[in-house]
Every structure is written in C-alpha cells, then in structure tokens.
Amino acid sequence: MSLNPRLVKESFAVIEPVADRAAAYFYGRLFAVNPHMRGMFPPAMDAQRDRLFGALTRIVWSIDGPDGMAPFLGRLGRDHRKYGVLTEHYAVVRDALLATVRHFAAEVWTPEVERAWEAAYAVAADFMIKAAEADAGVSPAWWLAEVTGHELRTPDVAVLTLRPAQPLPYLPGQHVSVQTPRWPRVWRPFSIANAPRPDGTVRLHVRAVRGGWVSGALVRHTRAGDTLMLGPASGSMAPPVSGRDVLCVAGGTGLAPLKAIIEHVIASGRRSGIHLLYGARRAAELYDLPDLVRMESEFPWLRVLPVVSDEPGHDGVRGTVGEVLDRFPSWAGHEVYVCGPPAMVGDAVRRLRRGGVPLTDIHRDIIES
Numbered sequence: 001m002s003l004n005p006r007l008v009k010e011s012f013a014v015i016e017p018v019a020d021r022a023a024a025y026f027y028g029r030l031f032a033v034n035p036h037m038r039g040m041f042p043p044a045m046d047a048q049r050d051r052l053f054g055a056l057t058r059i060v061w062s063i064d065g066p067d068g069m070a071p072f073l074g075r076l077g078r079d080h081r082k083y084g085v086l087t088e089h090y091a092v093v094r095d096a097l098l099a100t101v102r103h104f105a106a107e108v109w110t111p112e113v114e115r116a117w118e119a120a121y122a123v124a125a126d127f128m129i130k131a132a133e134a135d136a137g138v139s140p141a142w143w144l145a146e147v148t149g150h151e152l153r154t155p156d157v158a159v160l161t162l163r164p165a166q167p168l169p170y171l172p173g174q175h176v177s178v179q180t181p182r183w184p185r186v187w188r189p190f191s192i193a194n195a196p197r198p199d200g201t202v203r204l205h206v207r208a209v210r211g212g213w214v215s216g217a218l219v220r221h222t223r224a225g226d227t228l229m230l231g232p233a234s235g236s237m238a239p240p241v242s243g244r245d246v247l248c249v250a251g252g253t254g255l256a257p258l259k260a261i262i263e264h265v266i267a268s269g270r271r272s273g274i275h276l277l278y279g280a281r282r283a284a285e286l287y288d289l290p291d292l293v294r295m296e297s298e299f300p301w302l303r304v305l306p307v308v309s310d311e312p313g314h315d316g317v318r319g320t321v322g323e324v325l326d327r328f329p330s331w332a333g334h335e336v337y338v339c340g341p342p343a344m345v346g347d348a349v350r351r352l353r354r355g356g357v358p359l360t361d362i363h364r365d366i367i368e369s
C-alpha cells in the first residue's frame with residue numbers, strides 16, 4: 001500500500017469547510033455501529049469534535065513526511081491510553097472516518113482516493129498503536145492523585161497541591177490533563193507549576209473560567225482529601241540548557257509553567273539572571289505574588305516585576321506586559337518564555353521580535369489534544 005498524500009489532501013480540503021457537520025456525522029456513525037464506545041467519550045461532544053478535526057487537519061497536512069509526524073502521532077497514541085483506547089478500536093474508527101470522507105467528499109471520491117485514505121490511516125494508526133504499546137510497558141495509562149492542598153487565592157483562582165499515587169515523570173514547563181469525579185471522561189490540560197519535588201507532589205494554578213466544567217469543579221468543588229485523575233505529562237516547553245539570562249513573561253495563570261521553569265533554574269545552582277514580568281488585570285489578581293516575592297528574596301538573581309493593566313489607580317507598574325517589555329532597552333540575548341492569554345502572548349512575541357529577539361529564543365507551550 002503506497003501513500004498518496006495529494007489525493008488525501010485534495011479530498012480533505014473538500015471537507016474542511018463543513019468540518020462541524022463532518023465531525024458530527026463521524027461520531028454519529030461511530031456510535032451507531034459501536035454503541036459501547038459512546039461510554040468512552042464525555043457527555044457533551046462539542047470540544048471533542050473540535051479536537052478530532054484539529055488532530056486530523058494536522059495529520060493530513062503533514063502527511064507528506066510521516067516520519068516528521070512520528071513524535072506527534074506517538075504522543076497522540078500514548079495520550080489516548082487514558083481514554084481506554086485499545087488496538088481493536090483503530091479499525092472501527094477507520095471505518096467511521098472513511099464513511100465520513102466518502103460522504104462529504106463524494107464529488108471527488110474514487111477507488112484511488114479510498115485507497116489513499118486507507119494507506120494514510122494505516123501508517124498513522126501504526127505509529128499510534130506502537131507508541132501506546134511501548135508506553136504500556138513503562139507507564140500507567142493515567143495516575144490517581146490525592147488533593148493535599150486547596151488554596152482559594154482569589155474568588156476565581158485556586159492553587160491545588162496533588163500527590164500522585166505513583167511517580168509522575170515530567171519536565172518543568174509541561175502540562176497534564178486532569179479529570180475530576182464530577183465530570184467523568186472530561187479531561188482538561190493544566191500546566192504543572194513547580195519543578196519536580198522529592199515528595200512527587202505537583203501544583204496547579206486553576207482559574208474557574210465561564211462555562212469551564214473542569215476548572216469550575218477544581219476551584220469551587222474540590223477539597224483536600226479528594227481524588228483526581230491525571231494523564232501523562234506532555235508539551236515541548238522545557239527549561240533552558242544554555243546558561244544565558246532568562247526572561248519570563250506571564251499573564252494570569254500563564255504564570256504556572258514559567259514558575260516551574262524558574263524553580264528549576266534556581267535549583268540547578270546556576271546564577272543566570274531571571275526577569276519575571278507577571279501581568280494581571282487588577283492588583284488583587286496577582287494571586288501568587290507573595291510566594292514570588294519570597295523566592296526573589298532567597299535568590300538574588302531573580303527580579304519579579306508585577307504589572308497591572310486595568311486598574312488606573314494602581315500605584316505600581318501599569319500597562320500590559322507587552323507595553324512594559326518595550327520600556328526596557330533590549331531583551332536580545334535572553335532565553336524567553338511567554339505564557340498567558342493568546343492575545344497577550346501574540347502581542348508580547350511581536351514586540352520581542354521587533355526588539356531583536358529571534359523566534360528561536362522564544363519558548364511557548366503549545367497544548368495539543
């Protein structure tokens with residue numbers, strides 16, 4: 001079976017404009033033929049549909065170089081273990097996917113197109129299955145974790161401390177998926193906010209967002225002693241390997257992975273200068289400032305600069321973190337980490353590039369699902 005990326009891309013391009021309907025058709029078909037699989041998915045499927053098409057789009061448009069896709073497909077395969085996905089499920093998903101493409105790309109569908117999809121699916125599924133099998137030999141599909149601390153820092157933001165029942169390997173800067181007993185089968189990613197500790201505990205900074213099932217449950221309905229489920233750590237944002245100075249630009253709970261990286265740099269014994277610009281809309285939302293000030297007093301190479309954007313009477317530094325970045329002469333030469341709301345991240349990255357920081361020195365977390 002030989003790959004024919006052109007045919008796969010051409011037929012997928014016909015479906016992309018009707019992605020919502022195609023995803024609904026796909027799941028309808030999957031559950032009609034395999035009703036037992038409905039129980040593997042969350043009650044509300046909206047986010048799931050987006051995720052399906054997000055992953056599919058990425059796979060289809062990168063299909064020319066499946067080797068380049070290996071890390072992504074491997075992660076996807078490993079990550080699907082926590083949903084209870086088994087090798088036999090790949091064949092029934094293939095049948096539903098092919099039926100969907102055949103239905104929505106009917107105008108371009110030919111036996112050659114069908115064969116091209118079969119070949120492409122076989123390659124992708126093989127990467128995922130092999131990665132899942134390899135992972136099963138060394139790692140659980142998911143971790144149980146006891147909540148050992150729950151601090152409500154603002155009405156909407158909580159800092160949770162969790163103790164996984166088994167060691168949870170991760171690198172500072174990575175995130176984990178979390179499931180609460182309140183919302184079975186609904187997983188949401190959260191960055192780990194601390195460097196690995198001897199006792200294995202991890203911290204999460206969680207803002208209850210409007211309509212956020214998991215974030216709302218974690219902030220308002222979770223207490224010490226409760227049990228959560230965690231997926232494997234993922235994400236490619238990693239601590240600096242060079243000894244260069246570090247700039248961290250955080251907006252709101254985007255502080256979490258940057259704090260883990262800062263803790264790591266400090267624990268490494270390096271004396272790199274670290275600047276942390278920590279932005280919030282109002283001073284009362286700088287939910288982690290006391291702890292950051294404590295870290296600053298213990299590590300003289302750390303400078304924390306709280307920045308408040310939406311409080312005209314604030315008597316500290318005012319503006320967005322992007323605006324404040326521009327008040328410094330130059331950040332060129334720094335390893336830069338940026339995390340926060342997408343608009344803030346985009347604005348900060350634009351300003352940094354304009355100021356001479358190359359993209360290769362700017363690190364961001366990209367959450368894949």
Ligand SMILES: NC(=O)C1=CN([C@@H]2O[C@H](COP(=O)(O)OP(=O)(O)OC[C@H]3O[C@@H](n4cnc5c(N)ncnc54)[C@H](O)[C@@H]3O)[C@@H](O)[C@H]2O)C=CC1
Nearest residue numbers: 191251252253254279280281309320340341343344347365
């Ligand atoms: N691993 C990751 O990628 C993580 C991402 N996040 C993201 O970080 C965000 C945190 O949100 P909140 O705590 O609600 O923060 P927020 O919305 O209250 O904003 C925090 C900061 O971002 C700035 N900001 C907001 N909109 C801006 C805009 N349009 N242009 C320039 N600056 C802007 C504000 O001035 C403030 O300094 C969420 O979107 C969350 O998904 C959080 C944790 C980890």
